[in-house]
Amino acid sequence: MVTGAARGLGAAMAQGLAGAGAKVLASDIQDPVAQPANGVDFFHADVSRHDQVKALTQQAVSRFGRLDVMVCNAAIGGGAAAEDETEAGWDSVMNVNAKGVLLCAREAAHVMREQGGGCIINTASVLSFIASPTALAYCASKGAIAQMTRVMAVEWAKYKIRVNGIAPGFFNTPLNAGLLASQQFMKPILDKIPLGRGGEPDEIVGTTIYLASDASRFMTGTVLVIDGGEMAAGGYTDAIMPFIYDTL
Numbered sequence: 001m002v003t004g005a006a007r008g009l010g011a012a013m014a015q016g017l018a019g020a021g022a023k024v025l026a027s028d029i030q031d032p033v034a035q036p037a038n039g040v041d042f043f044h045a046d047v048s049r050h051d052q053v054k055a056l057t058q059q060a061v062s063r064f065g066r067l068d069v070m071v072c073n074a075a076i077g078g079g080a081a082a083e084d085e086t087e088a089g090w091d092s093v094m095n096v097n098a099k100g101v102l103l104c105a106r107e108a109a110h111v112m113r114e115q116g117g118g119c120i121i122n123t124a125s126v127l128s129f130i131a132s133p134t135a136l137a138y139c140a141s142k143g144a145i146a147q148m149t150r151v152m153a154v155e156w157a158k159y160k161i162r163v164n165g166i167a168p169g170f171f172n173t174p175l176n177a178g179l180l181a182s183q184q185f186m187k188p189i190l191d192k193i194p195l196g197r198g199g200e201p202d203e204i205v206g207t208t209i210y211l212a213s214d215a216s217r218f219m220t221g222t223v224l225v226i227d228g229g230e231m232a233a234g235g236y237t238d239a240i241m242p243f244i245y246d247t248l
Contacts, residue, residue, distance in 0.1 A: 001060045001067060003047050003104055004074030005040075006030040008173035009123070009204050013071055014040050016205030017212060025060045028074065033174070047074045047100030057107040066115050069212040070108035072101040072145075073123040079135035090137045097141030101148060105163070109156055117160030121211050122149045124167040126227050130234075142167075146223050153221030162220040164211045169227025171199040194229030 002017065004010040006028035014026040018039030026036060027045045036042050041063065045056040060067050075097045078089060105120050112118030127139045128146035146165060153163040170189055190196055207224055210216050225231055 001025045001027065001056070001069070001108070002071040002073055003027050003045070003056075003100070004123070005032070005042075007033040009168060009171060009201055010071075010073040012201035012205055013073060013208045016202070016208055017069070017071075019205075020209050020213075022069065022212070023064050025056075025063060027056050047072075047104055048095040050103050053100075053103040053107050057104075057111060061111055067108055067111045067118060069119045069121070070104060070112075071121045071123070071208065071212075072104045074100050074104075075123065075141070077138055079137040079139065081134045082136045084134075085136050093137035093141050094144075097138070098144040098148070101145050105148070105152055109152070109159070109161055112161045113156075113159040118162075119212050120152065120156075120161065120163045121208065122163070122165040124149065124165045124223050126167055126169045126225060126231055128165075128167055128223065129225075130231060149223055150221045157220055162216070164216070164219060164221070165223035166204065166207055166211070167223050167225045167227070168204060169193065169199065169225070169230040171201060171204070173201060192230055192233060193227070194233050197228065199226060199228060 002010055002014040002024060005014040005026035010028070011032065014024050015037040018024045018037050022039065024040045025043055026040050027043045029044065029046045032042055043056055043059050045052045047053055057067065076093060078093045080089060101122050105122065108118065108120055122145050124145045125142035127135065128142040132139055149163055149165040156163060170193065204226060207226055
């Protein structure tokens with residue numbers, strides 16, 4: 001099961017897992033921008049609502065008989081400077097990005113515990129580890145995801161449930177379409193990335209398949225960074241991120 005899979009990285013993850021032989025239930029609050037690939041079914045759900053997350057999980061078990069892999073990817077952008085952040089803005093981002101991961105992972109863990117194990121993959125961000133001015137709520141939510149991944153991994157290991165995360169850097173997704181068309185904003189972003197370009201959505205697929213498969217069976221509590229070297233180079237240090245995190 002993959003949440004936030006209507007477009008961008010979530011859609012690539014869902015299609016990639018299906019291409020590797022998995023039966024996939026993709027979900028999003030939005031309609032998919034393209035017809036789901038073979039092996040991918042689609043189900044609408046708001047990950048910030050427990051009733052809808054529970055229904056989504058039950059749908060996966062009903063269709064497939066079990067749930068082996070849960071990819072908690074759904075997220076929204078947003079944020080402001082610390083002194084300007086509103087309660088409404090903070091709650092909106094945290095309800096989807098942090099609470100949504102908790103609800104999805106917890107429901108999946110209930111199923112996986114009964115069936116004898118499984119794998120949960122949480123989508124974090126390079127902003128789980130580095131600061132971006134004027135993106136307080138988004139950074140806080142992604143930092144929470146990285147730490148939740150570690151706590152879940154420790155707590156659920158006894159049930160043979162592995163929990164890992166993926167932390168993407170800048171990717172060429174529909175979210176960033178406006179930026180990609182602007183040399184003014186793209187140059188400072190690319191200057192921070194040693195490989196000199198943004199990632200393509202299909203470049204997250206290999207890591208997703210690796211974490212979902214037995215190839216990573218001795219890995220849990222780890223967050224893998226896929227960022228073209230951005231963090232190694234020091235990450236974003238100026239206020240360019242508000243242009244990126246508008247909405248997913």
